[in-house]
Every structure is written in C-alpha cells, then in structure tokens.
Amino acid sequence: MANKIIPDPSKVREELIQKYPAKVAKKRSKSIVINDPEIIPEVQANVRTVPGIITQRGCSYAGCKGVVLGPTRDIVNIVHGPIGCSFYAWLTRRNQTKPETLMDENYIPYCFSTDMQEENIVFGGEKKLKQAIQEAYDLFHPKSIAVFSTCPVGLIGDDVHAASREMKEKFGDCNVFGFSCEGYRGVSQSAGHHIANNGVFKHMVGRDNTPSEGKFKLNLLGEYNIGGDAFEIERIFEKVGITLVASFSGNSTVRAIENSHTADLNVILCHRSINYMGDMMETKYGIPWMKVNFVGAESTAKSLRKIAEYFGDAELTAKVEAVIAEEMPKVKAVIDEIRPRTTGKTAMLFVGGSRAHHYQDLFNELGMTTVAAGYEFAHRDDYEGRNVLSSIKVDADSKNIEELKVLPDPELFNPRKSEAELEALREKGLEINGYEGMMKQMTNKSLVVDDLSHYESEKLIEIYKPDIFCAGIKEKYVVQKMGIPLKQLHSYDYGGPYTGFEGAINFYKDIDRMVNNPVWKMIKAPWEKAGNGKGASLAANYVTQ
C-alpha cells in the first residue's frame, strides 16, 4: 500500500483549537507542536488541564497506588478514604505476579479500604485507620503495610504518616508507611509517581543489606509487568546471565526492593514514573542509571548490548550476541510474513508517560508511520530530552510535591563507575543518567500533542484517518465507533506481553489482526451501500438447471 498523504500540520493545529474559547485555545496551542527532530521545539507539558475539558488524565493517587506500589505482591495496600478509590484500582491494571510457591504472600487480588464514613470526615479518620492497620496485621501478618491518602484525608488533616509510624513501632515486625497521594495533588498521575518514588526510597530501599549474588546485577525500574512484560524480560536476563535484583515494581517483592541497593546498575524503562528513584539511588548508593527500552525487538537487542557495554565484560557481550542471534530469526520470520500487510499504514499514540514513545519502535518494525503522538501525564523532558530539565519552570502545582534531599550514605555509598568511566560510556552512546525523549525519534512535521482532549482526538481522526489509534480504555470504544481499531496501551486489550522478542511477535500479530480485521469493512449494511430501496427492485432471477 502506498504511503498516505500526511496533512499540513500547521493547518491541523489551527483546526484543533478553533472551537475553544479564546483563553483555552491560547493555552492548548502551546501543547500542540509540529516536530522537528533536529531543532526540537518546546512542548507545554505537565500543566493543569482546563476544567471541563474531557481529558485522559487521572489523579495522583492513581499514579502512586495504582501504578508504582500496586504491582508488589506482598504489601498490604490500605487505601484510607471512601470506598471508591480502592474499588476502582482493584485488579484493573493487570499487574501480573507469580509467587514462587502456593504459600507465598500475594495480596494483589485483594482490595483494602478504610471505607470512610461521614463521621470519619467530620471527626477525623485516624482512629479508624489505625484500627484497619491493626486488623490487617492480625489477619495476615504481612511484611509491609502501605497506607494511601485519598482526597478528603489531606483536607481533614488525618496524619497517615504518624499513624503508620505508631503502628510500625507497635508491631515491631511489620513495616508500615504512608503516602500523601491525595488525588488533587499535582496535575495528573505524575505527581503520584513522584510521591511513590519518595516513599519507596525512604521506607523500603536499603533495609536489607544482604549482599546479592551474581556477576552482573541490575534493577529494572519502571516496568510494571502488565500482561507479563516483566516475565519476558526476566526470561531474557536469565538467558544472558544477568541477575535481576529487584524490579520496580512488576512481579516484585518487598524483600527484593529492600535489597535493591546491592545492584550495580539501574536500567529505566518508564522514565516518567521512576526517574526520581534512579537519581536518588545514584546519589545515595553510587548506582548509575541508564535509559533502556525493551519494547521492540531491535530496541531489546540494542538495550541488551548497552547493558553488556556498561558491564564491559567480554563473556557477557558474547552471551548477549548469542542470545540475540538465537532470538532474532523467530522474530524475523514473523515480521517478514506480516510486514507486507502493515507497511505504509499509519498510527497515532496518545498514552502514558513513556509508552507513546516506546511503542513507536514496534510500529517502525511493522513499517508503519507514527503521524501524531503525545503523552497523557509526561513532562517536557519526556518529549524534548533531559537536557531541558534545567530550563523547566517549577510551577505551584509541582512545588507541592516533595523533593527529597538525598546525600551519599556514609557506609553504603560506593560509586560503581568513576566519572571518567561513565563519560566514556556516554561517548559510546549509552544514555547514562540521560534520556533523549520522544521527539528526537519522531519524523519531521509529525504532530506532538500533550494531554490530548477528547475533542482533539476526534478531530485528529477525522483529518488523518489513521489505521490504528493507541490510547486507553476511555478512548477505546469512541475511536472504534468511528470505524478505526484502538489498541489499548495501558491494558494491552488483555493481551501481551509486548516486551522483548516474544512480546514483539505478539504485538506484530495483534496489530496485523486489528488493522486487517474484516469487521471494519462490514459497518455499512448492504442496503445502505445500495441506496436503501431507491430505484432498486428485486431481480427475480431463477436458476434454471
């Protein structure tokens, strides 16, 4: 199929904001930019959504409990608030987990809440919270209990941290800690990620100093095992001989996270949700972090090579090459078969804080063009790269999120690489403590839109008529009603994994199935196509033998 004609992006931008009231249009226009990978333009991001705009965004609590803390299986996560917040985050993010034995702790299928009632709002809810923590302890004797504040908690002044400390001291054998992740903090889930990073760093990392085994030890940061993504990465690591000390936080355990500071490298997948952790661990323990991407077969191979480069070990390098050589032919066989059916098609990705970037690699592998993309809750550095960090203005909403003051640990700080070694690695193209962002990789004149609104999404679809649209559940059936398949990149439409080599194969097959599904051609009834009764008469044809 021939490449579609890509519309003039500056006209598209005008059309997207035309209908907005003047003030809204002015604000939105700064979040809609035309890409130039050579001279990356500034994108307005991580700013408030205009009230009344139908946004994809959620809240701080969702980012903290739902995204970062949710996937660790052996923490009892108690949501302090009215029932809804805990209910909606109950099993809906598909964080798969695999306890080693049938007896091992796994609280992921459970939903815990203090179910605050009116009297708790009026007279305070701390007493009920402590009672709930006690009951959870008595029933389950977990290693850890985490407490999450919802909107009313901050307003009525319940101190979840004091309550947690008190109960932790009382129990002696259970780590209890709280998060002030009220939904109104910040402008999106992103605030909650930061709050979660701070809490995990303060209350978990570094509690277990047992030296970890293995020659090449790393932590996987910002991988949440949706649809089994972490399982595939674990499989590959095991094959090449890399030891995964801890995952933050897909398929993870409390013990692993508490021991994570014994690793020698942090690799970051989802930069947005976990970069704080990378920075803090580097400062306190001397562990460098590196941006990698395991979405896409080529990207996986590239990331494995970068890891081998970091460790600088000939044996590891050889093993990595051997594994790539073993895995790639299977991938190639599938992509060669599928590519003729997907080449030249177009995609749009509006999702998350890193997925809209990473999944472009998979679409490239399919020969498809990403004509427009944007994040739901990212910051400028996720678009433009971390070199803009110093020029980002901290506004009132971000100022409310605590920045932990981290210092090198007097005993445990141990720089894994010298500054000179790190510089040498950077020169080889490793993104050490760095991230180039999404836009550098996107084509010239493609459209970048932050915090896409419902209205803009319908307009974009009308104008571009993409072959596939990637977003989340709220957008899924809107777009499909327009006759265009929508691939959910939060829940993967209950499929996956999409990471690594096997994940790439799954993704190719799913996209092929979706864009080429005959159902999209069956929308019009035959009578609608034939003018519905107008001028038509039944042709009384007999088949005569």
Add this chain to the structure above:
Amino acid sequence: MLLRHTSTEVKEREGLTINPAKTCQPIGAMYAALGIHGCLPHSHGSQGCCSYHRSTLTRHYKEPVMAATSSFTEGASVFGGQANLLAAIDTIFSVYEPDIIAVHSTCLSETIGDDLQQITKKARDDGKIPEGKYVIYASTPSFIGSHVTGYANMVAGIAAQFAESTGEKKNQLNIIAGWMEPSDMREIKQLAKVMGINIVLFPDTSDVLDAPQTGKHIFYPKGGTTIAELKSIGDSLASLALGSISAEPAAIALEKKCKVPFETLDIPIGLSATDRFIMALSKSAGVAVPDEVTAERGRLVDVMGDMEQYLHGKRVALFGDPDQLLPLTEFLLDLNMKPVHIVSGTPGQRFEKQMRQLLDERSPETKFKSGTGADMFLLHQWMKNEPVDLLIGNTYGKYMARDEDIPFIRFGFPILDRIGHSYFPNVGYSGGLRLLEKILGVLMDRQDRDALEEKFELVM
C-alpha cells in the same frame, strides 16, 4: 489459590473493609445522567474520580462513556471549586455543546463544602448557561451510602429540577427506573407498549450505552429521556418507582414538587416481582393485561416446572445491590433453590427489614448482612464454612468461584469480563427466562463435567 489469605475464621472487623461489595456515589450519578438525552455528566472533583468512573462504566458497557471533570488541583481544594466549575461550564457548552450538564459532587468537593446549588445559580446569573440549556446537580458524597445512593440522588435531582405541573394531567405513567441495564429499560418500555400504556421512563440508558456501530461516534446518542418528557412527568397520573433505594427518592421528590402519587415496587426480576409490576401497571393505567403478556409469563412458569429437579435445594451465595438482591432472592426461592449467603455493601434499614422479612418467611436460616462489614471477604469466609453450589454476583466473584471451584453467574455491577448484560434483559418474564436459562446452564454443565462416565446423561 488467588485469594489464598482468606481464612475460615470469621472475625468482627471495625476498621478494614476487604473486597467491597459496593463502590462510591458519584459513579451512580454519572450512570443515571447518561440516561438523559443530550446530557453530559460532570464530576466536580479531582480528575481521578471522573477517570475511574468513566473507565469502570466503559469496561462494563464496552461503549463510549463521555463525562467531564472540574480537574481540581491543590489550589481549588483549598480555596473552593467554584472557579473550576464555572470555567468547566463555559468550556463544556462551547466545546461539547450538550443540552444539559448534570453535575455531581465528590468526597473532595463535599468535604470542602462546595454548594452546587449556589454555584449553578451563579453560572446562570453570570450568563454562562446558554438559552434553552440546563445545568442540573446532585449532591453525591462518596462517604455516605454507595454507588446506588449516588444513582438515586441524581435521579431524584433530575425529577426535582425538570418536572413542571401545568395543572393539566397527562394520560401517562412515570416509570422511574431503579439501577438497571439498558436492556432492562428497553424491556420495561416494551412491556408498557404491549400493554398499551403511555409511559415516561427515566432515566433511560437504552440506545445510549448499547449504541450500534455506524462508523460515527455520536457524542449524544439517540437514546435517553428527553427534556420535554422530563418536564411532563409532573403532569403524569402516577409514578411507579422500581426499587426502594435507587428509584423511590425520585418518586418522593416528584410527589413533593408536583403531587404525583406513586407506588414503589421491586425491580421486576423473576416471576413474583414481575407479576407485581404487571399488576401495578394494569391497575394504575386501568388496562387489562393482554394475552401476549400472560403467555410470556406462562412460558417462564412452564420451564420452572419442567426443570425443577435441577434447581431444587441448590445452595446459592449472592452479593450485589439491594434493589436487585431482593427480587433475585425471591426468584431463587420461587425456583425452590436455597439462598444461603447474601451480602450487600450498600447500607439501608428498609432493605434490611424487607430482606429479613422475606427470609424469615421462606428461608430463616439464610445468612444475610448489609452495610458496614458486609464485604466479599466475609462472604467468601461464609462460603468456605458452609459451601454452596452456585455463586451469583459481579465480575469480582470470579476469584472466589475459581478458588472454590463453583459455578458462577455474573449479575449486577460491574461486569467487566463478559458481554450480554447490555443487550439481554434480566427483568420481565423474558428476563426471568434468561436468568433461569443461565442458572440451569451452569448447574447442568457442572453436572456433566462431574458425572462419572457411566452416569453421564444424554437427555436432561
């Protein structure tokens, strides 16, 4: 085991709810508002509320669920959300052009004391509401009641804010839908049509949340009760409220405002509740029940009799919402089954009394709990102590059903992992037949699965 930490020892809990059999008010308000034609629900709170409610309703219906939010930040939480709501109203009417915005509050806006009546009045006074357009509201604090309460509050708000009395009665009945599916609402309308009765059904999510694929996204789908219909409910002969928790508050509001008499009935699930509904319809409209309806009833009773051996004495655990549980329990008793454990997270003294009364008469040994402490963790413990043959409840029940290896029927809200509830009704005689088919299906599949080879039956 998925729920490996659920022990058999039942301990009284005062602080901790585990695996709730309810959720919060605003989602009910959002659902109710979708049953008004040309209406955009609006969540006055943090973005997360709106996002969670839309996501849950979308997963349940596999349909677009449009709603807006006041997008509170810390500033709004400290200084009040008025500016956010006024800005939202302005933006919504410019960009999304609804006829109505239905605002509901959240725990956040309720805690800071935002007064929706005052803010919507200010919006009107400031000229932010275009001519012929409406902004209605309902107070739906998440820390009181449950999702069912939120539904009831929004439906009552709709009735109170739209109904007008012209002084001239209209030959029509109001049917106030308790929380039910679009398919159920369609069935109610069909039954009234067959009986030749003019009704206004509100809210009505049929043709909204079961919209056909046309190649276009219709922002305000064809269904939903219209403004003209809603204005006319004040002139109706009477109201039938289907559900004492989810529908009656609207009937009371209407009686207060426009003196429309009402009768509260159960949602017509199963034989007896449908019988009462048909009788009430016939009585209030003064029409005879047509043969078509009697025949439909006859088909349900016919199957009940023919298949009674597979139902008799079967032990059932159920969880869900009061207005569904009451007639469902009655139906199970009509089928000669044994409801042994019943749990609802929604509190309500009247419900408790009604359910107790039903159970005292027909199944005194049944364990029943509602409100505080009535969660699925407790239900599961009860099931472990006194096993059942069948579990009926929303999708979250599948974890218990799998662990205990018992047949499971999805019923209630939310159903996140199957389709059908939006297309095929549970109400009326045909709904009863569908429910019965489902019950028989899972029980008989189980018998087939577990039968010894020599006992495997061809004809059943």
